Amino acid sequence: MRVAPNELAFAEPQAWQDIYGLQPGRVQNRKDPLSYPVNDGEGLDQHIIFADDAHHARIRRLLGPAFTTAATKDLAGLIERYADLLVTQLGKVADGEQVQDMSHWFEWTVCHVMSCRNYRQRVSKSARNKH
Numbered sequence: 001m002r003v004a005p006n007e008l009a010f011a012e013p014q015a016w017q018d019i020y021g022l023q024p025g026r027v028q029n030r031k032d033p034l035s036y037p038v039n040d041g042e043g044l045d046q047h048i049i050f051a052d053d054a055h056h057a058r059i060r061r062l063l064g065p066a067f068t069t070a071a072t073k074d075l076a077g078l079i080e081r082y083a084d085l086l087v088t089q090l091g092k093v094a095d096g097e098q099v100q101d102m103s104h105w106f107e108w109t110v111c112h113v114m115s116c117r118n119y120r121q122r123v124s125k126s127a128r129n130k131h
Contacts (some may be wrong), residue, residue, distance in 0.1 A: 028053060075117060081111050 003009045008019065019031055048059040065071065088107045093100060 075113070078113055078116055082109050082116075085109075 010019070012014070022028060048056055048063070051059060059108050086105060090100065090105065
């Protein structure tokens with residue numbers, strides 16, 4: 001249903017795929033320039049959100065294996081441990097008087113999860129290659 005000249009609302013999940021999804025023989029919808037800045041030569045084309053269609057597809061192929069069902073299930077325990085740690089640490093500083101920069105806390109959490117994941121993969125590969 002159209003709710004404004006430039007806005008749609010829909011209740012069925014399949015509608016998203018029908019409206020915005022890639023379909024053979026159909027040109028992909030352009031990103032809204034108000035929501036996604038135009039690449040001004042500052043390296044935004046290397047970011048999946050701002051990349052043109054060709055670069056977006058290349059980046060998506062590279063990142064895809066990290067987001068398979070098996071890969072995300074493998075990380076579930078690690079993510080839960082760091083989510084618990086995040087909540088614990090926030091509880092220690094949440095005195096109601098000091099404002100917290102949540103982007104800093106989330107960056108810290110993601111960085112630690114990915115570091116643990118990558119270190120675990122390197123150790124596992126090294127163990128398998130040991131002579």
